[in-house]
Amino acid sequence: MKDSYLTRVLVTGGAGFLGSHLCDRLLERGCDVLCVDNFYTGSKRNLAHVLDHPRLELMRHDVTFPLYVEVDQIFNLACPASPIHYQNDPVQTTKTSVHGAINMLGLAKRVKAKIFQASTSEVYGDPEVHPQPEDYWGHVNPIGFRSCYDEGKRCAETLFFDYYRQHKLRIKVGRIFNTYGPRMHPNDGRVVSNFIVQALRGEPITLYGDGSQTRSFCYVADLVEAFLRMMETPDDFTGPCNLGNGDEFTIAQLAELVVEMTNSRAKIIRKPLPSDDPKQRKPDTRLAESKLGWRATTPLREGLKHTIAYFDQLLRETPAVRPEVNSA
Numbered sequence: 001m002k003d004s005y006l007t008r009v010l011v012t013g014g015a016g017f018l019g020s021h022l023c024d025r026l027l028e029r030g031c032d033v034l035c036v037d038n039f040y041t042g043s044k045r046n047l048a049h050v051l052d053h054p055r056l057e058l059m060r061h062d063v064t065f066p067l068y069v070e071v072d073q074i075f076n077l078a079c080p081a082s083p084i085h086y087q088n089d090p091v092q093t094t095k096t097s098v099h100g101a102i103n104m105l106g107l108a109k110r111v112k113a114k115i116f117q118a119s120t121s122e123v124y125g126d127p128e129v130h131p132q133p134e135d136y137w138g139h140v141n142p143i144g145f146r147s148c149y150d151e152g153k154r155c156a157e158t159l160f161f162d163y164y165r166q167h168k169l170r171i172k173v174g175r176i177f178n179t180y181g182p183r184m185h186p187n188d189g190r191v192v193s194n195f196i197v198q199a200l201r202g203e204p205i206t207l208y209g210d211g212s213q214t215r216s217f218c219y220v221a222d223l224v225e226a227f228l229r230m231m232e233t234p235d236d237f238t239g240p241c242n243l244g245n246g247d248e249f250t251i252a253q254l255a256e257l258v259v260e261m262t263n264s265r266a267k268i269i270r271k272p273l274p275s276d277d278p279k280q281r282k283p284d285t286r287l288a289e290s291k292l293g294w295r296a297t298t299p300l301r302e303g304l305k306h307t308i309a310y311f312d313q314l315l316r317e318t319p320a321v322r323p324e325v326n327s328a
């Protein structure tokens, strides 16, 4: 590996939830970080603590347009990640995944950079195999409301592997499962942020369906560690590699834990399940364990403690924050 002091790293979507934590870790490692974001769902606030860092540069740019910069590594994270945000402008969502991948792969090819793609467990759709191993091809609806995201990410994976085969690019494809932590968007309708915001405000906690649908929740610090490890794997390891926490919880269990940890008097109420909402989602993490020597270790209770503290502070500063229809 190159001396990290010489490593120039581009993070697209770097002002978002995961991207801002990744920028923090890269700066800690001594890298020069170029953060590119169009601030669609991200915000300068997520990087406020490092905005005057001498090794951080923040550039407003939309990845659907080409970018000409000199870098050694690219982490391609730009894409709205929650259903509320990616369904708001579905055409732009597909463009961000597909044109964004083409532009970043083109850049990687020109400057011979190694490139990591933030793919997603959504490439498995509503899976018929549980837990999902990387060689499962998925069960995706190509014309539904989630398709702009799921199919956009699937096409981005195709592009990554074609650039690998055709142009010998050094690629790393990580399939991220539900991740939570400080700096999640308070209005993104994700189940963890929704439950916490509702509980802190003492408002009814909306449970969609009967609450028996399961999810695995990975704490953000664990996930970012996996990104860094994956980037450092030998060139013949491309992934796709599942990155997530293998522990499974029902949504009802999560709701009860959040109520307990926030000392909230909020009642849990039930609403119908949104369409295309997967019933089960859990990564098979054996590949990540063997190739990255990594597994998520932060217990849900501990990760929730940090996340609740973050939202508590945020709600004090901006009390008007409202949760939306939730989705994991």
Ligand SMILES: NC(=O)c1ccc[n+]([C@@H]2O[C@H](COP(=O)([O-])OP(=O)(O)OC[C@H]3O[C@@H](n4cnc5c(N)ncnc54)[C@H](O)[C@@H]3O)[C@@H](O)[C@H]2O)c1
Pocket (backbone or CB within 6 Å): 012, 013, 014, 015, 016, 017, 018, 019, 036, 037, 038, 039, 040, 041, 042, 043, 061, 062, 063, 064, 076, 077, 078, 079, 080, 081, 082, 096, 100, 118, 119, 120, 121, 175, 176, 177, 178, 179, 180, 185
């Ligand atoms: N958080 C999760 O649980 C999760 C799960 C699976 C995959 N992912 C993937 O990880 C990546 C980051 O997700 P996140 O949770 O941090 O979401 P986020 O919405 O907080 O971050 C995405 C960032 O990309 C930026 N962006 C969106 N479109 C852009 C464009 N056209 N040009 C430049 N910037 C653009 C947004 O402004 C934002 O800062 C996404 O690619 C997402 O699909 C996240």
